[in-house]
Amino acid sequence: MIKITLDGSQVEVEAGSTGFKLFSDKRIVALKVNGELKDLAHEVADSDVVEGVSIDSQDGLNILRHSTAHVLAQAVQNINPEAKLGIGPPIKDGFYYDFDVESPFTPEDLKALEKEMDRIIRSGQRFLRRVTNDQDAAIELSNEPYKLELIGLKSGNADVGEAAAEVGAGELTIYDNFDVQADKVVWKDLCRGPHLPNTRMIGNGFSLTRVAAAYWRGNENNKQLQRIYGTAWPTKDELKAYQLQMEEAAKRDHRRLGAELDLFSFPEEIGSGLAVFHPKGGVIRRVMEDYSRKRHDESGYEFVYSPHVTKANLFETSGHLEWYAEGMFPPLQLDEERDEEGNIKRQAQDYYLKPMNCPFHCLIYKSQARSYRDLPLRLFEFGTVYRYEKSGVLHGITRARGFTQDDAHLYVARESIRSELTNVLNFVLDLLRDYGLTDFYLELSTKEEGNPKFVGSDDIWIEATSTLESVAKESGLELVPDPGGAAFYGPKISVQAKDAIGRTWQMSTIQLDFNLPERFDLEYTAPDGTKQRPVMIHRALFGSIERFFGVLTEHYAGHFPPWLAPIQVVGIPIADEFSEYLHEIASELRKAGVRIQIDDSDERMQKKIRNHTLAKVPYQLIAGAEDKANNAVSFRFRDGSQINGVPKAEAIARILKDIAERVQV
RNA sequence: GCCGACCUGGCGCAAUUGGUAGCGCAUCGCACUUGUAAUGCGAGGGUUAGGGGUUCGAGUCCCCUGGUCGGCUCCA
Structure with a gap:
């Protein structure tokens, strides 16, 4: 007999007991042994701390979904033995599996695959874990080039990302699908596990949802594999509830409501990602803007305006042309003159549509000698910017090629960063609440250690990061770290808001910038007469008005509160x-x-x-x-x-x- | 940008194996004047996203361009 802790209590069990013996509850599909997930077939050892993992817990759902992904892969290879396996992890509400196949899957294929999956599930195959090693696995999986690559990566200790589900830390394992009636292994996959004990436990709460292409290992330069997405739930009823929820979300889609409620449209004649606002959308937008202006006015912001185009020079100074030229509309070439022989008499000038407002605000700062008495200088603008977003990423009004930021730049002395950040964060949260969003958490994006692309001295990074962190903590909101997520020029806090149906949207960002003041050589005269460099804070509450409009439309499902409603x-x-x-x-x-x-x-x-x-x-x-x-x-x-x-x-x-x-x- | 699907009157949809574009809503006109989610009758409106090709014949098949959708990658 051995002593273990079972679901919190001390018990004595026979040596070699497995999860099957410890739990009679059918909903327990796996074990958590000393904090690690294991199959039910795992044998517990003396002094282990053991918990049952129920199929409806988050861990349980992941196991269910991952096991369903295996069944999908088996179904694909049953129908098309030439299909090569990519990876197949669980994701939110479901799973996917990537395949390298000659021709992409069609919706009809999905139906056939669901049928084959159903057959596999009913046949009651057992998932059996088997420990292997790099050499043996390489022989066994010689037909699976992508799996071989993963084995190679793992032994090279490379970060395998989402492929962790197949070759995560620890020993290399293969899961055999054992068909009891046929008395043989009918399929296998390189996998860390754990899995459900039996395919039958998947039941009928699954569905294949869509097909898409995805780059192998998430890299644009790699081959695209064909990905099949699915969803899986412990029961058919839960699947139906999920499908209903998806339909509800679709009804709130701002693109649909935008047309139904006559708010805005994207005429093909104008071009992709460029919206026009109709009168009703115009009312909502104007009210949103007016209220924002009023609040900014009351909070010490000064209103400025800047043009939509500028000579290349400005974005050379700011560094945008160096870093983000691909994301900008190509330049307008103006003023070139040639003589009769075609020789250039006058050099052309490149003008760019502005992708950001900050350089203009920096020029306003620079328009006069600044004193510490001028700081913090808060310049606000509803600045319309143009970014050449890749065609595939455009999404209604939330991801467009022309949009208007509620943009402000705060020029502050280093010693007042803390008080200014506190002000800004409170201001942001307050204003978002006024628009009806109330459920927030914060994300703190910090420098990636050792990466040379980050500008600014270590001590200012440390100081600024810890200031941001303590300001964020003072807000009382949950703070999620995002290590390495900072821009090269400074750390940031972003406000994530949950909408009425629980989706999170990244709303406001408050970004410190040590770079632009340097590039524009911004200065102020300190009380002691020395020249000092201000720090810049970029902040946008809505991100863009259009995007926020879209988020509010979905949040309210088009039922705008009276103050925003176009017709009240x-x-x-x-x-x-x-x-x-x-x-x-x-x-x-x-x-x-x-x-x-x-x-x-x-x-x-x-x-x-x-x-x-x-x-x-x-x-x-x-x-x-x-x-x-x-x-x-x-x-x-x-x-x-x-x-x-x-x-x-x-x-x-x-x-x-x-x-x-x-x-x- | 990449992979796939798609584009038919303002909107939502239909049109057998390629055979000569139809319905509902909306719009306009007329009648009706009504107590809580669709009054009735009538009319107009489409060279089927644009261009090219195959064919006796193309909304249906092929190619190019534009746009949309679902993902991937990206989002200063």
């Missing part, structure tokens, strides 16, 4: 004769700045209610004989609820209050 109130008369009564109320509301329309069309009242509900107008004011007689109106809300017979003055007061307080209704 619509009046619906029961019959034509009550139209005038509603117009009186409308003119009062309009005077108070409310965006109200009376629907005088000759549609049926029911139809109008339907139309304006679909248009997601926050308040419908309905009036008929009864209401008019009582000098009242009836409210109807987007969710179908209603309050009848509300006195006119009360109705007006309520609408104004909701708007002023920026509440959701």
